[in-house]
Amino acid sequence: MINLSTGYGTHAVARGISCVLHQGEVVSLLGTNGAGKSTLLRTIAAFQPPLQGQIYIQGTPLDQLSATQRSRLIGIVLTERFRIQGITVRDLVGMGRNPHTGFWGRKSPQDEQQVDEALHLVGITELQHRHADCLSDGELQKVMIAKALAQDTPLILLDEPTAFLDFPSKVETLHLLRRMAHQMHKSILLSTHDVELALQMSDRIWLLSSTGIVAGTPSQLAHDGHLTHFFTSPHLKFNVEKSCFEID
Amino acid sequence: MTSTTPQSTPTYSSCRHSAGWLCVLFILTLALCVANLFWGSLRIPASDVWNILCGESIPDHPSWSLILLQNRLPQMLTALLSGAALSCSGLMLQTLFRNPLAGPSILGIDAGANLGVALVMLFLGGSISLGSLSMGGYSLVIVAALIGALGIMALLLGLSSLLRDPLMLLITGVIVSYVSGSLISLLNFNATSQGVRSFVLWGMGNLGGVTLQHLPLFGGLCIAGLLMATLYIKPLDALLLGDRYAANLGVPIRRTRGSLLFCTGLLTATTTAFCGPISFLGLAVPHLTRLTLRSGTHRTLLPGTLLMGSSLMLLCNLISVLPSDGNVIPINVITPLIGAPVILYILIHNSSSIRN
Numbered sequence: 001m002i003n004l005s006t007g008y009g010t011h012a013v014a015r016g017i018s019c020v021l022h023q024g025e026v027v028s029l030l031g032t033n034g035a036g037k038s039t040l041l042r043t044i045a046a047f048q049p050p051l052q053g054q055i056y057i058q059g060t061p062l063d064q065l066s067a068t069q070r071s072r073l074i075g076i077v078l079t080e081r082f083r084i085q086g087i088t089v090r091d092l093v094g095m096g097r098n099p100h101t102g103f104w105g106r107k108s109p110q111d112e113q114q115v116d117e118a119l120h121l122v123g124i125t126e127l128q129h130r131h132a133d134c135l136s137d138g139e140l141q142k143v144m145i146a147k148a149l150a151q152d153t154p155l156i157l158l159d160e161p162t163a164f165l166d167f168p169s170k171v172e173t174l175h176l177l178r179r180m181a182h183q184m185h186k187s188i189l190l191s192t193h194d195v196e197l198a199l200q201m202s203d204r205i206w207l208l209s210s211t212g213i214v215a216g217t218p219s220q221l222a223h224d225g226h227l228t229h230f231f232t233s234p235h236l237k238f239n240v241e242k243s244c245f246e247i248d
Numbered sequence: 249m250t251s252t253t254p255q256s257t258p259t260y261s262s263c264r265h266s267a268g269w270l271c272v273l274f275i276l277t278l279a280l281c282v283a284n285l286f287w288g289s290l291r292i293p294a295s296d297v298w299n300i301l302c303g304e305s306i307p308d309h310p311s312w313s314l315i316l317l318q319n320r321l322p323q324m325l326t327a328l329l330s331g332a333a334l335s336c337s338g339l340m341l342q343t344l345f346r347n348p349l350a351g352p353s354i355l356g357i358d359a360g361a362n363l364g365v366a367l368v369m370l371f372l373g374g375s376i377s378l379g380s381l382s383m384g385g386y387s388l389v390i391v392a393a394l395i396g397a398l399g400i401m402a403l404l405l406g407l408s409s410l411l412r413d414p415l416m417l418l419i420t421g422v423i424v425s426y427v428s429g430s431l432i433s434l435l436n437f438n439a440t441s442q443g444v445r446s447f448v449l450w451g452m453g454n455l456g457g458v459t460l461q462h463l464p465l466f467g468g469l470c471i472a473g474l475l476m477a478t479l480y481i482k483p484l485d486a487l488l489l490g491d492r493y494a495a496n497l498g499v500p501i502r503r504t505r506g507s508l509l510f511c512t513g514l515l516t517a518t519t520t521a522f523c524g525p526i527s528f529l530g531l532a533v534p535h536l537t538r539l540t541l542r543s544g545t546h547r548t549l550l551p552g553t554l555l556m557g558s559s560l561m562l563l564c565n566l567i568s569v570l571p572s573d574g575n576v577i578p579i580n581v582i583t584p585l586i587g588a589p590v591i592l593y594i595l596i597h598n599s600s601s602i603r604n
Binding site: 072 | 482493495497498500542544
C-alpha cells in the first residue's frame with residue numbers, strides 16, 4: 001500500500017497509510033474505535049475504492065484485477081452474521097471454491113478434497129452435516145475461516161475474528177491463524193480489540209491512527225514506546241516488561 | 249447471541265432426500281397437468297378427452313374439442329408457466345434481499361401493472377371495458393400492465409445503483425405500491441361503474457385470459473425469464489452469505505443485482521399483465537420448497553420452486569372449476585388460502601427461533 005487514504009465520499013477516515021504485508025505472517029491491525037480498521041480492511045478487500053493511493057497485491061494494482069482474479073487472491077472473514085436455512089456447513093465451506101469452479105459451480109473431486117482439508121485443518125469435520133443456522137457464534141466463525149481456507153487465497157483478511165468469542169476460543173482461533181500463516185504460507189491480516197492477545201500471537205502489529213500506520217513486531221513497538229503512546233489514557237498504563245496493560 | 253443447539257447429524261443423505269422430492273414434484277406436476285385437461289367446469293368424459301387429444305373429433309359434441317383445445321389446454325399451460333414464473337421471482341427476491349418476506353408484490357412491480365391496467369380500464373372509462381372487450385382492447389390491457397410493471401422495474405433498477413442497501417430498495421417498493429394505490433383510488437373514484445367492475449374482476453386473477461393467440465408471447469417471455477434465472481444459480485448461492493461475502497467470492501454485485509431485478513421484473517410483469525395480480529404464491533412457494541426439500545442451495549431449490557409453483561397453480565386452477573355449474577372461482581380467492589398459512593408459519597417459526 002502506498003500513501004493510501006481510506007474513507008467515504010470526501011470524508012477521509014485515515015490518511016497516509018503505507019505498509020507491506022509479507023507472505024507467511026500474521027499481522028494484527030490495532031486501533032481505537034473509529035480509527036478506520038474496518039474501513040481499511042474493506043478497502044483492501046476492494047469493497048470500496050481508496051480515496052487516494054494504490055494497493056498492490058503480488059505486484060499488481062488492486063483496481064486492475066477483475067472480480068474473479070481478486071476472489072482468487074483475497075479471502076475474507078467478516079463479523080456480520082447471517083441466517084440461512086437449509087445450508088450445511090459443508091455447503092458453506094464449499095462456497096469458498098466458487099472462484100475456482102465453472103459456470104454452474106459444480107465441484108470437481110479436487111475441489112471436494114480442498115473442502116475436506118479445510119474442514120480438517122480448522123477442526124470442524126464433525127460439524128460438516130450440521131445446518132448453518134444452528135451453529136454457535138464460535139462455530140460459525142470457524143466455518144467462515146474454513147471457507148476462506150477452501151478459497152485457497154494467498155491473502156486472508158479477518159474483521160475482528162475474536163469478537164463475540166470466549167477467551168479459550170479467542171486463543172484457539174489465533175493459534176489456527178498462526179498455523180495457517182506459518183505452515184501454509186498465507187498472509188493474514190486481522191483487526192482486533194484484544195490488544196494483549198494480539199501482542200502475544202501476532203508476528204507483526206499495525207497501529208492505525210488517522211495519520212497513518214506504525215508497523216513493527218510486538219516487542220519493537222513495546223520498547224520504542226509506540227504502544228504506550230498509542231493507548232494513552234489516565235487510567236491505563238502499558239507495562240513494557242510484561243507486555244501487558246495495567247489499570248490504575 | 250445464539251446458543252449451540254444439539255442436533256443429531258442427519259444420517260440420510262440430504263442430497264438423496266432433495267433429489268427424491270424433486271422427482272415427486274415432477275410427477276405431481278405432470279399428473280396435475282393431465283388432471284387440468286380432464287377436469288373442467290364442464291364435464292367431458294375422460295375417453296372423449298383422450299380422443300380429442302389424439303386428434304379425433306366428437307361428432308355429437310363439436311364444442312368439446314373447442315373447449316379442450318382453445319380453453320383447457322392454454323389454461324393448463326398458463327397455470328404451469330405463471331406458477332413457475334411467480335415462484336421463481338419470489339425465490340430470487342428472497343435471496344437478493346435476504347428477507348423471507350420479500351415477494352413479487354412487495355417490490356411494487358405488481359402495483360405498476362395495476363396502475364397501468366387501471367389507467368386503461370378506468371381513465372379511458374366506459375369506452376373500453378372487459379365485458380365488451382375486443383381482441384384489440386384486451387391486448388391494450390396487457391400492454392398497459394407490461395408498461396406499468398416495466399416502468400416500476402426501470403425505476404427500481406435505477407435506484408438499485410444509487411441505494412446500496414437492499415432494504416432501502418424494498419422500502420422504496422412498498423412506497424411505490426402506496427403511491428400507485430392512491431392513484432388507482434383516484435381513478436376508481438372518477439370512473440364509471442362498468443369500468444370499476446371490470447378492473448375489480450381483473451384484480452381477482454384469471455388464468456383463462458391467455459388465449460392460444462397470446463400463448464406464444466406469454467410462454468416465450470416466461471420461458472426466457474426462467475432460463476435467465478437458471479443462469480444465476482451459482483451467484484444466488486453466494487448471495488445467501490450477503491453482498492460482501494458474495495463480492496469476495498467473485499460475484500459482480502451491482503451487475504448481478506441488476507440482472508436479477510430485471511429477471512424478476514420480467515417474470516412478474518408478464519404474469520401480472522396476462523393473468524392479473526396473483527397474490528401470495530410468489531411469497532409462499534419458495535418457503536414451502538425449502539421446508540419440503542430441506543435444502544437451501546439454489547441448485548435444488550430453484551428447480552424445486554419451479555415445480556412446486558407450477559403444481560400449486562395447477563391445483564388452484566383445478567379448485568377454481570370445482571363449482572362445476574359453469575362458474576369459476578377467481579384464482580385470487582384460492583391462492584391466499586394456501587399462501588396465508590405458510591406465511592403465518594414462517595412468522596411464528598422465525599420469531600420463535602429468534603427468541604431461542
